[in-house]
Amino acid sequence: MWTLYVGIFIALVWILDYFLLDRRQYQLVKKLNSAPRLPLIGQAWVVAGTKPNQMYELCIKLYEKYNQKFPNILCTYIGNKLEIGLSNYKYVERILTSTKFNAKSSLYSFLGDVLGNGLLFSSNQKWFERRRIITPTFHFKILSQFFEVFQKQSQNLCNELEDVADGRTFDITPYINMTVLKSLCETAMGCEINEKDYSYLNAVKELSYHVATSFLTPWHRIKFIFNLTPTKRAQDKCAKIIHDFTTKLIEERRKLLIKSGESQDLTDLDNDEIGLKRKMCLLDVLLQSTSNGKPLTNDDIREEVDTFTFAGHDTTTIATCFTLYMISKHVDVQQKLNNEIEEILGKDEVTFKSLSEFKYLDMVIKETLRLYPPVPIISRRLHEEDDFGDFVAPGNANYNIALFALLKDSTIFERPDEFIPERFMGNISPFGFIPFSAGQRNCIGQKFAMINIKTTIINILRNFEIIPGFIEPKIEFHITLKSNGSFIALQKKIK
Ligand code: HEM
Numbered sequence: 001m002w003t004l005y006v007g008i009f010i011a012l013v014w015i016l017d018y019f020l021l022d023r024r025q026y027q028l029v030k031k032l033n034s035a036p037r038l039p040l041i042g043q044a045w046v047v048a049g050t051k052p053n054q055m056y057e058l059c060i061k062l063y064e065k066y067n068q069k070f071p072n073i074l075c076t077y078i079g080n081k082l083e084i085g086l087s088n089y090k091y092v093e094r095i096l097t098s099t100k101f102n103a104k105s106s107l108y109s110f111l112g113d114v115l116g117n118g119l120l121f122s123s124n125q126k127w128f129e130r131r132r133i134i135t136p137t138f139h140f141k142i143l144s145q146f147f148e149v150f151q152k153q154s155q156n157l158c159n160e161l162e163d164v165a166d167g168r169t170f171d172i173t174p175y176i177n178m179t180v181l182k183s184l185c186e187t188a189m190g191c192e193i194n195e196k197d198y199s200y201l202n203a204v205k206e207l208s209y210h211v212a213t214s215f216l217t218p219w220h221r222i223k224f225i226f227n228l229t230p231t232k233r234a235q236d237k238c239a240k241i242i243h244d245f246t247t248k249l250i251e252e253r254r255k256l257l258i259k260s261g262e263s264q265d266l267t268d269l270d271n272d273e274i275g276l277k278r279k280m281c282l283l284d285v286l287l288q289s290t291s292n293g294k295p296l297t298n299d300d301i302r303e304e305v306d307t308f309t310f311a312g313h314d315t316t317t318i319a320t321c322f323t324l325y326m327i328s329k330h331v332d333v334q335q336k337l338n339n340e341i342e343e344i345l346g347k348d349e350v351t352f353k354s355l356s357e358f359k360y361l362d363m364v365i366k367e368t369l370r371l372y373p374p375v376p377i378i379s380r381r382l383h384e385e386d387d388f389g390d391f392v393a394p395g396n397a398n399y400n401i402a403l404f405a406l407l408k409d410s411t412i413f414e415r416p417d418e419f420i421p422e423r424f425m426g427n428i429s430p431f432g433f434i435p436f437s438a439g440q441r442n443c444i445g446q447k448f449a450m451i452n453i454k455t456t457i458i459n460i461l462r463n464f465e466i467i468p469g470f471i472e473p474k475i476e477f478h479i480t481l482k483s484n485g486s487f488i489a490l491q492k493k494i495k
């Protein structure tokens with residue numbers, strides 16, 4: 001009797017699978033690389049049970065195992081949803097330069113639900129409009145004001161670091177993460193933040209953990225089931241903390257703007273006066289902008305401001321911490337950096353103008369971003385299929401670009417695992433080195449981030465000798481690259 005039941009069960013699964021699977025898409029997938037697919041669950045079995053901290057190893061393992069027909073591209077069905085992982089230079093360029101791939105992958109909706117559809121998550125017309133509004137915030141003249149904030153915060157940081165600069169190993173992450181957050185708040189929202197706002201930082205951090213968990217849990221993709229999970233409850237708690245924090249700031253700033261009474265015209269950026277009268281910040285730009293003739297609402301603004309702090313703070317923290325970590329490990333690199341500082345600055349303070357002369361420092365940061373990309377994966381959605389030449393890319397699929405793998409591609413970077421800043425003196429293929437992504441949806445904060453990181457590193461190097469710590473970091477892989485710390489030691493320099 002039971003054989004009959006089993007038989008009926010198998011038939012049912014088979015029939016259901018037949019109706020749920022997109023046949024055309026599956027035909028295309030079969031021509032590409034993939035692991036064996038089971039009815040209904042697809043290849044979910046290869047990712048099920050993976051913790052966020054194991055994702056890095058899993059990606060590399062899958063790549064090695066199933067990469068037969070085309071290099072560095074792999075299809076996986078999670079249920080009947082198609083995910084395509086890739087890190088092939090040629091295909092990455094194709095995706096990042098094609099307008100067909102403007103939309104972010106459906107995976108981002110986990111975040112979008114919490115943060116709102118700010119610049120990072122929106123697509124099409126809304127994205128285009130917002131990008132137009134926000135771009136002036138990163139104008140050269142405004143960046144030069146932001147530099148003043150970075151400089152002030154770096155100097156505060158150096159004062160704080162004196163307490164721990166006794167040659168003993170410590171974790172510098174909490175120092176850097178507060179400095180970055182303070183700089184971000186002041187430049188994005190025009191306010192100074194203090195220690196008691198740690199809860200905001202922690203909410204942002206916890207949120208990325210929950211979202212990474214959902215990426216890897218197939219049934220979280222079914223909304224009504226997800227809404228019943230503890231992850232959803234925890235995520236909502238973080239969201240509330242984040243929303244309350246930003247909403248308060250927006251309301252304060254609106255009041256301040258009304259009180260000060262003057263409204264600056266941002267459209268005329270060639271005007272030397274711009275931003276010089278009063279410190280400009282992202283929030284002011286947004287408060288004074290219009291979309292289709294209407295001013296942005298508090299919710300529109302909150303969505304952009306939250307996206308900003310979310311996109312800016314973790315990434316910059318990781319980049320700064322790992323640059324310090326790499327400098328601590330390479331005595332020769334530190335010596336060259338010190339020489340560069342001496343040559344360019346002598347006894348003077350660093351200025352916005354002199355920052356662009358730090359060519360070696362620039363290479364050191366780039367090489368760190370290559371080995372420790374703060375954003376290891378980016379993801380796009382393709383709605384309708386697209387002919388790549390070598391194969392037809394299936395539609396209705398997420399395309400997950402493994403930046404961490406691309407940045408270690410040995411056909412682009414010789415001896416890819418080694419730390420060699422000088423490699424950036426040569427020509428690197430434009431789509432080979434893309435820690436900030438590329439194309440029209442590249443990182444809008446790239447210059448902002450580089451200026452911030454450089455200012456911090458220069459100030460630390462002027463005050464301290466950086467010594468290797470005794471503890472190696474453990475690297476994890478949430479939405480951003482995570483590590484359990486950045487362990488270095490400092491010794492105060494005698495001036
Ligand atoms: C080292 C630091 C940083 C790295 C490595 C980095 C990396 C990236 C990457 C890879 C993307 C593309 C994401 C995707 O396609 O899904 C991106 C987008 C973005 N980044 Fe950054 N980022 C950094 C710092 C910042 C900072 C400081 C800000 C804000 C001040 C920022 C704001 C944004 C925004 C708003 C987007 C979305 C742009 C759009 O879609 O139009 N980022 N970033």
Ligand SMILES: *[C@@H]1O[C@H](CO)[C@@H](O)[C@H](O)[C@H]1NC(C)=O
Pocket residue numbers: 173174175177178201202204205
């Ligand atoms: C910043 O550092 C503090 C202190 O170590 C830590 O508790 C917090 O989780 C860190 N936040 C982020 C976002 O990394």
Ligand SMILES: *[C@@H]1O[C@H](CO)[C@@H](O)[C@H](O)[C@H]1NC(C)=O
Pocket residue numbers: 471472473474484485
């Ligand atoms: C971080 O992880 C490394 C490697 O597993 C370990 O040796 C170290 O003790 C950890 N450090 C902390 C502070 O947890």
